[in-house]
Amino acid sequence: MSNKKKPLLQVRKLKQHFDISGKRTLRAVDGVSFDIYPGETLGLVGESGCGKSTTIRTIARLYKPTSGSVIFEGKDLANLNKRELIASRREMQIVFQDPYESLSPRITVGNIIAEPLTIFRNRKLIDIDKAGIDRKVAEVMERVGLRYSLRKRYPHEFSGGQRQRIGIARALAMDPKLILLDEPVSALDVSIQAQVLNLLSDLQEERGLSYLFVAHDLAVVRYTCHRVAVMYLGQIMEMCEASRLYENPLHPYTESLLSAVPVPDPEIERSRSRIILEGDLPSPTVKIFGCPFYSRCPRKMDKCLDNKPKLIEMEAGHKVACFLHEK
Amino acid sequence: MSSNGNILEVNNLRTYFNTDDGVVKAVDGVSITLKPGELIGIVGESGSGKSITAMTIMGLLPGGTARIESGEVLFDGKDLLKATEKEMQKVRGGDIAMIFQDPMTSLNPFLRISTQMIETIVLHQNVRRKEAKAIAIKSLEMVGIPDPVKVVDSYPHQFSGGMRQRVMIAMALSCNPKILIADEPTTALDVTIQAQIIDLLKALAADLGTSIIMISHDLGVIAGLCDRICVMYAGKIVEESCAVDLFKSPHHPYTQGLIASVPRVDMDVTERLISIEGQPPNLLHLPKGCAFYDRCSKRMDICQDKLPESKVLKVSEGGDVHRVACWLYDEEGGSHE
Ligand SMILES: Nc1ncnc2c1ncn2[C@@H]1O[C@H](COP(=O)(O)OP(=O)(O)OP(=O)(O)O)[C@@H](O)[C@H]1O
Ligand SMILES: Nc1ncnc2c1ncn2[C@@H]1O[C@H](COP(=O)(O)OP(=O)(O)OP(=O)(O)O)[C@@H](O)[C@H]1O
Ligand SMILES: [Mg+2]
Ligand SMILES: [Mg+2]
Numbered sequence: 001m002s003n004k005k006k007p008l009l010q011v012r013k014l015k016q017h018f019d020i021s022g023k024r025t026l027r028a029v030d031g032v033s034f035d036i037y038p039g040e041t042l043g044l045v046g047e048s049g050c051g052k053s054t055t056i057r058t059i060a061r062l063y064k065p066t067s068g069s070v071i072f073e074g075k076d077l078a079n080l081n082k083r084e085l086i087a088s089r090r091e092m093q094i095v096f097q098d099p100y101e102s103l104s105p106r107i108t109v110g111n112i113i114a115e116p117l118t119i120f121r122n123r124k125l126i127d128i129d130k131a132g133i134d135r136k137v138a139e140v141m142e143r144v145g146l147r148y149s150l151r152k153r154y155p156h157e158f159s160g161g162q163r164q165r166i167g168i169a170r171a172l173a174m175d176p177k178l179i180l181l182d183e184p185v186s187a188l189d190v191s192i193q194a195q196v197l198n199l200l201s202d203l204q205e206e207r208g209l210s211y212l213f214v215a216h217d218l219a220v221v222r223y224t225c226h227r228v229a230v231m232y233l234g235q236i237m238e239m240c241e242a243s244r245l246y247e248n249p250l251h252p253y254t255e256s257l258l259s260a261v262p263v264p265d266p267e268i269e270r271s272r273s274r275i276i277l278e279g280d281l282p283s284p285t286v287k288i289f290g291c292p293f294y295s296r297c298p299r300k301m302d303k304c305l306d307n308k309p310k311l312i313e314m315e316a317g318h319k320v321a322c323f324l325h326e327k
Numbered sequence: 328m329s330s331n332g333n334i335l336e337v338n339n340l341r342t343y344f345n346t347d348d349g350v351v352k353a354v355d356g357v358s359i360t361l362k363p364g365e366l367i368g369i370v371g372e373s374g375s376g377k378s379i380t381a382m383t384i385m386g387l388l389p390g391g392t393a394r395i396e397s398g399e400v401l402f403d404g405k406d407l408l409k410a411t412e413k414e415m416q417k418v419r420g421g422d423i424a425m426i427f428q429d430p431m432t433s434l435n436p437f438l439r440i441s442t443q444m445i446e447t448i449v450l451h452q453n454v455r456r457k458e459a460k461a462i463a464i465k466s467l468e469m470v471g472i473p474d475p476v477k478v479v480d481s482y483p484h485q486f487s488g489g490m491r492q493r494v495m496i497a498m499a500l501s502c503n504p505k506i507l508i509a510d511e512p513t514t515a516l517d518v519t520i521q522a523q524i525i526d527l528l529k530a531l532a533a534d535l536g537t538s539i540i541m542i543s544h545d546l547g548v549i550a551g552l553c554d555r556i557c558v559m560y561a562g563k564i565v566e567e568s569c570a571v572d573l574f575k576s577p578h579h580p581y582t583q584g585l586i587a588s589v590p591r592v593d594m595d596v597t598e599r600l601i602s603i604e605g606q607p608p609n610l611l612h613l614p615k616g617c618a619f620y621d622r623c624s625k626r627m628d629i630c631q632d633k634l635p636e637s638k639v640l641k642v643s644e645g646g647d648v649h650r651v652a653c654w655l656y657d658e659e660g661g662s663h664e
Binding site for chain 2: 191
């Protein structure tokens with residue numbers, strides 16, 4: 001991505017700490033910074049519980065951040081009043097992880113897709129009449145490959161892949177600039193995954209959309225994303241252009257993650273060597289003073305235990321937080 | 328073991344469900360043979376009948392609506408479908424063990440791991456509780472649980488997801504099963520933990536000669552682990568072959584589409600993914616002919632009217648058979664393509 005363009009979204013030192021029982025603090029997102037440029041897809045990968053969904057929810061202000069800032073189109077969301085904040089939502093849409101749980105079962109698909117538009121219309125945030133909404137619904141349904149005649153049906157009458165299209169259509173209806181995609185294909189069969197991934201890439205090309213693409217499948221991310229950020233326990237460990245990350249991973253966590261992904265080819269699989277990590281993820285409620293990956297790192301050093309490595313740019317556009325690479 | 332060297336033979340198995348909307352043919356003529364120490368993979372989309380095949384073999388079908396329409400499951404020459412529930416209890420967890428996708432379905436949250444493991448071991452082996460506990464500890468050690476002597480007395484919730492999955496494998500192993508059926512054992516786990524479990528299963532087959540049936544929708548997992556692969560679609564095995572052949576020269580258009588539609592971590596993006604258009608079939612309204620007909624890019628007229636039989640395409644010198652159920656091919660390698 002060209003750096004001459006201005007970023008659409010700037011996330012700076014974002015933290016989301018949850019207070020949980022026993023006066024403990026769970027550091028779900030712990031100081032995350034990145035930019036997303038117009039027309040770009042940034043992938044956010046990492047294992048279960050590392051804070052991917054929380055990052056998305058905090059960016060979309062479903063949660064108020066503990067600290068840090070989210071700057072969208074040059075405006076810090078924290079400084080907006082309620083009305084301005086709602087207006088900004090129009091241009092920043094979310095598609096949720098589970099197409100089975102994220103759609104209300106008792107509302108017809110047409111109304112699900114129209115809902116955000118209707119809300120905006122009722123609050124006079126958008127100049128559109130009922131017929132305009134219908135036209136928009138027809139257009140986006142058509143675009144994602146759902147027949148308009150299906151608008152009177154309910155979500156349970158659709159397959160997983162179709163439901164994910166409904167979620168995408170609802171986001172598209174708002175003409176957003178950025179879509180936050182939380183595991184948009186994880187719940188789908190592989191044969192259906194490819195359909196949805198192709199749709200997302202076509203839409204990006206047509207409309208110049210930006211995506212924040214959250215996933216745990218590194219192969220899907222390689223295929224879909226321009227740049228990738230690797231997250232571990234609420235922090236970004238490495239970030240760079242997608243192709244570069246796969247050719248030259250610098251962080252031992254990225255390396256082990258990539259080596260663990262199975263490749264659908266028996267001959268390659270059999271000759272590959274894997275880095276098998278020992279141990280499990282530490283509890284996110286324990287405050288870690290050093291590198292979060294210390295407990296499982298095959299290349300840990302003494303200083304990693306209580307010094308935290310900073311995310312440093314090693315080569316153009318390639319950042320890593322690891323003492324192995326700190327000069 | 329039967330005379331042909333198979334430890335398990337599933338022949339023409341049909342498991343149907345009676346529902347309010349009609350009969351669901353969840354498993355519709357499945358045949359699988361398993362040799363000692365062999366690793367077989369079953370892949371296929373959600374709802375294609377993988378789990379119900381496994382559940383039928385284990386005698387664990389939900390009561391009431393499920394019925395076994397036809398077929399046999401020969402283990403040690405005996406048909407398990409004719410066994411009494413009491414006999415099946417002996418087989419389950421003894422000679423044939425199963426690991427489920429969600430460990431909590433087979434672990435009791437209120438009982439210590441030791442209690443649960445000892446019960447199973449005492450049921451299947453002629454040992455006292457004290458010896459059983461020693462066996463339990465040894466099994467935990469084998470699956471790489473650190474400090475098993477201490478850990479054995481913990482409750483399931485005290486483990487992480489990956490550890491629980493390993494505890495379940497340890498439980499399955501504690502009675503030295505001859506066959507292990509693993510139904511998506513790593514689907515809920517992170518890739519780094521998945522890699523540990525796959526290594527463990529490989530070691531089991533190599534070191535103890537355990538035969539494994541691995542069910543997964545992840546072609547990568549299956550490719551890395553299995554000698555032979557069965558591809559299921561709408562209750563039928565549409566293609567079966569040794570792993571290398573299946574990936575090198577997939578014949579069924581569904582298998583071809585499946586392999587082409589998976590993004591790979593070892594390949595740069597060059598073009599669009601090839602996707603299989605359309606939706607998975609509705610088992611309540613299966614067509615007369617091939618179930619893949621309306622999604623198939625190579626369909627012919629005959630496919631709509633007549634069900635393709637499974638044909639042998641190739642038999643390797645080692646006796647590996649490549650079969651496919653598709654009208655594009657004639658017996659022994661010919662093709663209409
Ligand atoms: N509302 C909440 N209250 C308390 N803790 C939460 C809340 N939401 C998330 N968490 C915790 O924050 C951490 C990060 O969760 P999050 O859902 O962001 O992870 P994730 O990376 O999306 O994982 P997955 O891949 O499983 O979806 C987890 O430990 C989770 O239990
Ligand atoms: N109790 C039941 N009553 C009616 N139909 C059922 C029942 N259980 C399963 N089925 C149907 O049987 C078919 C096969 O189900 P099965 O669980 O074997 O699929 P699967 O291949 O294991 O899928 P997945 O990958 O989602 O686990 C499905 O279409 C399912 O809807
Ligand atoms: Mg999540
Ligand atoms: Mg299943």
